[in-house]
Amino acid sequence: MNDTPARTRTAPAVRRLRHRVRAALASLLCAVGLLFTASPVATADSASSGNDVQVAQTLGDRELTVVLRRVTGVPGPLQVDVITHTGTPAGRIKLGVVPTGVSTSSSAASASGTTTDTAVVALGATPGSYSAQLEVNQVGPWELTLNDGKRTATIPFVVSKQVTSPEEKAVYAGFIGAGVLILVTVVVAVRVRRGWWTLVPAGGVVACLAVAVTGAILSSTLPLPASQGGQVDATIDGVGNPYSSVGRQLTDYSRPPATLALRSSTVRAGGTDDLRLTLTDASTGLPADDLVVHDGALLHLLVVGPSGQLWHLHPVRTGPGTFEVPVPLPEAGHYAVSAEVARRGGGVQQLRSATGIAAVAGTAKARSTAVSAHSGPGAQTVEGVRVRLTASSLAAGEAAVLTARIGDKATLQPWLGMLGHLIIVGPVSSESTAVGEATQNAEVWAHSHSMGSVSDDMAGMDMNSSTDMSSMSGLTSVNGDSTADETVAAYGPDVSFAYTFPTAGYYRIWIQVERDNTILTIPYLLHVTDAAEGTR
Numbered sequence: 001m002n003d004t005p006a007r008t009r010t011a012p013a014v015r016r017l018r019h020r021v022r023a024a025l026a027s028l029l030c031a032v033g034l035l036f037t038a039s040p041v042a043t044a045d046s047a048s049s050g051n052d053v054q055v056a057q058t059l060g061d062r063e064l065t066v067v068l069r070r071v072t073g074v075p076g077p078l079q080v081d082v083i084t085h086t087g088t089p090a091g092r093i094k095l096g097v098v099p100t101g102v103s104t105s106s107s108a109a110s111a112s113g114t115t116t117d118t119a120v121v122a123l124g125a126t127p128g129s130y131s132a133q134l135e136v137n138q139v140g141p142w143e144l145t146l147n148d149g150k151r152t153a154t155i156p157f158v159v160s161k162q163v164t165s166p167e168e169k170a171v172y173a174g175f176i177g178a179g180v181l182i183l184v185t186v187v188v189a190v191r192v193r194r195g196w197w198t199l200v201p202a203g204g205v206v207a208c209l210a211v212a213v214t215g216a217i218l219s220s221t222l223p224l225p226a227s228q229g230g231q232v233d234a235t236i237d238g239v240g241n242p243y244s245s246v247g248r249q250l251t252d253y254s255r256p257p258a259t260l261a262l263r264s265s266t267v268r269a270g271g272t273d274d275l276r277l278t279l280t281d282a283s284t285g286l287p288a289d290d291l292v293v294h295d296g297a298l299l300h301l302l303v304v305g306p307s308g309q310l311w312h313l314h315p316v317r318t319g320p321g322t323f324e325v326p327v328p329l330p331e332a333g334h335y336a337v338s339a340e341v342a343r344r345g346g347g348v349q350q351l352r353s354a355t356g357i358a359a360v361a362g363t364a365k366a367r368s369t370a371v372s373a374h375s376g377p378g379a380q381t382v383e384g385v386r387v388r389l390t391a392s393s394l395a396a397g398e399a400a401v402l403t404a405r406i407g408d409k410a411t412l413q414p415w416l417g418m419l420g421h422l423i424i425v426g427p428v429s430s431e432s433t434a435v436g437e438a439t440q441n442a443e444v445w446a447h448s449h450s451m452g453s454v455s456d457d458m459a460g461m462d463m464n465s466s467t468d469m470s471s472m473s474g475l476t477s478v479n480g481d482s483t484a485d486e487t488v489a490a491y492g493p494d495v496s497f498a499y500t501f502p503t504a505g506y507y508r509i510w511i512q513v514e515r516d517n518t519i520l521t522i523p524y525l526l527h528v529t530d531a532a533e534g535t536r
Contacts, residue, residue, distance in 0.1 A: 001006065001446075003071070004124070006011075006107060012430075014482075020083070022197070035345055044200045044374075050180075050343065051070060052065050052067055052068060052069050052070055052485070053067070053068040053070075053157055053293060054066070054293075054295040054296045054416075054417060054485055055067075055293055055297055055314075055316040056213045056296050056416055057098040057146065057153055057155070057294060057297075057314055057316050058313045058314045058315060058316065058326070059093075059146060059148055059151065059316055060148050060150060060151060060169035060326060061089060061152055061326065061344075061523045062084070062088050062089065062091075062148070063088065063295070063313075063314075063519070064082055064083065064084060064086055064088070065082075065083040065415075065485070065486055066080065066081070066083075066144070066146065066155060067080070067081040067082075067083065067323050067331075067485055068128075068144065068155075068157055068247045069079055069081065070134055071159050072476045074136060074138060074139055074159060074161065075135060075137040075138075076134075076135070076136065077133045077134070077135060078097065078133065078135070078136050078159075079131060079132075079133050079297050079307060080119075080131065080132050080133070080134060080144065081129045081130070081131045081485075081487075082121050082123065082129070082130045082131070082132075082485050083128070083130075083485070083487065084123055084128060084129075084130070084245060084517075085127050085514075085517050085518060085519060086125075086127050086516070086517050086518040087122065087518075088127065088393035089123075089125075090123050090124055090125045091122075091123050091148065091149075091255060091517060092120055092121070092122050092123070092148075092149075092150075093120070093121045093123060093146055093147065093148055093509050094118060094120050094132075094145075094146070094147040094148075095120070095132055095134060095144065095145065095146060096115045096117070096118045096119075096141065096143065096144070096145040096147075096331070097113070097115065097116055097117050097118075097119060097134045097135075097142055097143070097144055097145075098113065098114065098115050098116065098143045098207070099112050099113075099116065099138060099140060099141070099142050099236075099308050100112055100140075100141050100143050100156070101140035101141040101142075101234060101235050101236040101239070102111065102235050102236065103140070103236035103237050104237055105234060105236070105237075107235045108138065108140075109167050109238075109299070111138075115145070115415065116135070116137065116310060117134045117135045117136075117137075118134070119132035119133065119163035120132065127517035127518075128487075128517070129351070129486075129487050132452075135404055136159050136317030138157070138159070138236065139160060139161050139236065139239045139240050139281045140159060140235065140236035140239045140240070141156065141158050141159070141228075141229060141234040141235070141236075141239070142156070142157055142159055143155065143156050144157060146316075151316065151318070151324065152316075152318065153316030153317060153318070154316075154317050154318070155298070155317070156229075156298075157229075158228060158229040158234050158239060158413075159239070160228070160239055161239070161240070163241060163242060163243065165219060165238075165243055167215045167216075167218040167219035167222065167244060168215065168219055169215075170211055170212065170214070170215030171212045171215040171216050171219065172212075173208075173212075174209060174211035174212025174213075174215060175208070175209075175212045176207045176467065178202070178205045178208035178212065179210075181201045181202075181204040181208060181266060182188045182201075182205055184204075185201040185202050185205065188200075188201055188529050194369065194441065194463045194510075196466050203342050213496070214511070219376055220333065220486070225242040225428040226242070226243055227242075227244055228347070229292070229344070230292060230344065231344065231345040232344070232345065233290065233344065243338065245259070247508075255281070255284045255290065255343045255344065255345060255346045256281055256283040256284075257349055257351075258279045258280065258281060258282060258288040258341060258343060258349060259275060259280045259281075259282050259351070260275060260278075260279060260335065260339050260350060260351040260352075260353055261277070261278045261280070262275060262276070262353055262355065262356075262357070263275060263276030263277070263278075266361075267333055267357060267358075267359055268329070268359065268360060268361075268362030269330070269332040269333070269360060269361055269362055270329070270330070270331075270360035270361075270362050271328075271329060271362070272300060272326045272327065272328050272329065273326070273329055273357070273359075274324060274325075274326050274327075275315075275324065275325055275326070275328050275357070276322070276323070276324050276498060277299075277301070277315060277323045277324070277325075277339065278322055278323075279291070279299075279321045279322075279341070279351075280321060281325070285361075286321075287298060287319075287320040287321025287322070288321045288343065289315075289320035289321045289344050290345075291341050291342065291343060291344070292342050292343070292344050293342075294340070294341065294416075295340075295417050295418065295449070296357055296417040296418075297314040297416060298317060298341070299312075299315050299317075299323055299325075299339055299340070299341050299417075300314060300339065300340040300341075300447070301313040301314065301315055301337065301338075301339050302339070302340070302423060302445075303327055303335055303336070303337055303357075304335065304336045304425065304435060304436050304439040305329075305330070305331070305333070305335055305360075305433060305435070305436050306331055306332070306334060306433075306435060306436040306437070307331065307333075307334025307433070307435060307436075308371040308373055308435040308508065308523060309330075309371050310371075310373075310423060310510045310512075310521055310523070311327065312421070312423075312519075312521075313325050313327065314514060322461070327404050328355070329357070329359040332359050332360055332361045333358075333434065333436055334356055334357070334358055334359075334434065334436040334437040334438070334440060335356055335357040335358075335359060335443060336352075336353075336356045336436050336437075336439035336440040337352075337356050337357060337505075338350060338351065338352045338353065339351045339352075339353075340447055347377055350445070352445070354475040355437070356440050371523050372523075372536050373388075373508060373523035373524055373525040374389075374524050374525065375430075375524075375525050375527075376524075376525070376526060376527065377389045377390055377391045377394075377402075377524070377526070379423050380474045380522070382520055382521070382522050383518065383520060385406060385407050385515060386407060386408070387404060387405065387406055387407075387511075387520075387522050388405045389402060389403070389404050389405075389511070389522075389524055390402070391403075391406075391526070392466075393502075394526060394527065394528050394529060395498065395502050395529050395530070395532055396501050396502065396504045396528050396529065396531050397501075397502070397527065397531045398500065398531060399498060399500045400498070400499055400500065400501065401451075401495065401496055401497070401498055402422065402497045402498075402499065402509075402511075403494055403495070403496045403497075404420070404494070404495050404496075404497075404511050404513075404522065405493050405494050405495075406492055406493050406494075406495060406513055406515060406520070407492070407493050407515065408493055409491065409492075410491055410492050410493060411489050411490070411491075411493075411515055411516070412488055412489065412491040412492035412493065412495065412513055412514065412515055413486045413487075413488065413489045413514040413515065413517070414484050414485060414486060414488065414491070414493070415428045415486060415499070415512070415514035415519065416512065417449050418449045418511065419450045419492065419495050420449065420450035420460060420495035420497065420511060420512065420513045421447065421448075421449060421450075421511070421512040421513075422446075422447070422448040422449070422450075422497045422499065422508050422509060422510070422511055423445075423446070423509065423510045424441055424445070424446040424447075424448065424501075424507055424508075424511070425438075425439045425442045425444065425445050425446075425507065425508045425509075426444050426501075426505055426506060426508060426528075427442070427443065427444070427503060427504070427505025427507060427528075428442055428505070428506050428508055429506065429508055430506040430525065430527070436507065438457050439508070443502075443503070444502060444503075445500075446499070448497050448498070448499050449497070450495050450496060450497060451457065451496050451498045452498060486514060486517075489516075492513075492515075494510070495513060497511075501528040503528075504529055504530040505527075506525060506527055506528070507525070507526050507527070507528055507530060508523065508524075508525055509523070509524050509525075509526060510522065510524075511524070528534055
């Protein structure tokens with residue numbers, strides 16, 4: 001039997017089917033290629049960093065660092081690490097978590113202001129980290145309370161979640177739709193005799209890919225929504241969906257300066273004064289209760305005593321715009337006071353008290369705690385640790401790099417998010433014995449941090465070389481992880497600072513670092529010459 005005519009009739013149909021299949025496969029390969037080239041752009045949008053929060057607290061006679069570890073799921077555990085230092089007395093700290101956010105949902109806001117979970121941390125006599133776990137059951141703003149039996153400190157924090165932006169949703173929807181329509185295109189190409197029918201799903205594939213690519217481009221170019229708790233006041237609804245607000249604009253979220261007031265300007269020497277500070281908004285007079293964690297604390301308080309002592313304290317928040325801290329007043333004289341804060345949406349603000357603290361002789365026996373500041377760069381021993389300071393320049397108006405070598409091994413610990421802190425006051429008299437009063441009237445009162453970062457220092461470095469990476473003076477996060485905390489003692493021994501002294505004269509500086517769980521305060525008296533004088 002001759003079947004040649006039948007074969008002749010079916011051959012064109014087979015060729016058309018093969019052509020359609022090849023066209024569908026080509027479309028599929030193009031879509032896959034676009035997926036791999038465009039999808040990474042869509043992941044650049046992020047609503048929150050989700051890093052650990054480190055907050056220093058001077059709770060009574062304890063200088064603590066409270067670390068709130070990131071929450072990976074809600075409901076879920078919140079791990080709180082309380083890090084103690086040398087000299088911290090043992091005891092028990094009661095912790096509690098309180099949701100504080102507002103919401104349009106009555107059920108979500110019903111628990112606001114009520115303690116939902118408590119735990120107790122037993123602090124030992126040995127410096128180190130002591131932990132406890134608390135349960136958080138919703139996203140939004142919270143407060144962590146710490147009670148030592150006499151006073152209660154409150155630390156605001158935000159439990160966030162990863163939120164997909166509308167642009168990312170468009171990317172995912174576009175690629176999913178394109179994948180489905182590609183399969184439809186293949187089925188139509190195989191089943192339908194008329195080839196033009198394949199143009200319908202194929203056109204849908206092109207439209208879906210256009211949506212996906214457009215979403216990917218917008219995801220990397222449109223501004224992020226305002227940071228909840230960072231730029232705007234956090235709410236439960238805002239944290240749950242920061243994209244819900246209408247419009248995203250590049251807006252200035254900064255707020256007016258705050259005003260610092262002390263509870264009392266005259267106290268008795270020879271004891272400890274429970275200093276009360278109030279922060280108010282300079283424009284409205286209302287309590288400034290929008291401070292954010294800055295350099296590991298809500299508020300940094302610097303106190304310079306009559307004989308050159310420096311106390312770097314971290315008052316606890318006891319109410320809206322109200323902070324308290326015990327300040328030692330070992331001797332009569334003037335104590336200069338300065339605070340450093342960061343308001344939500346604004347920059348860092350340094351607030352100098354107009355009055356300071358005038359401690360008068362009382363019934364308690366006052367004692368002199370005079371601090372001898374090393375004159376000029378050089379070596380000195382502080383609490384058994386050898387310290388050597390070098391300076392690239394000490395001329396007014398010229399950038400100076402001050403490098404302090406602390407010991408001879410890489411055993412420094414990060415403190416307040418940095419390896420080192422530099423406090424500068426001047427110009428002052430080189431022979432002045434009333435350091436507190438001189439500081440109160442000084443033109444310059446500055447607070448600088450150690451320079452450099454691991455990422456910068458590693459640029460161009462041969463990773464196979466024998467370079468001692470532990471000597472790098474900066475800190476940075478890796479792959480989005482949080483930076484190292486005080487439990488890591490692997491940095492230094494060199495710590496460098498960059499500062500430009502504005503005018504000639506004598507400056508008192510204090511360098512602060514942490515080593516062996518002890519905060520070292522290293523004083524120097526530097527003579528800054530006039531730039532023209534230095535060239536003669």
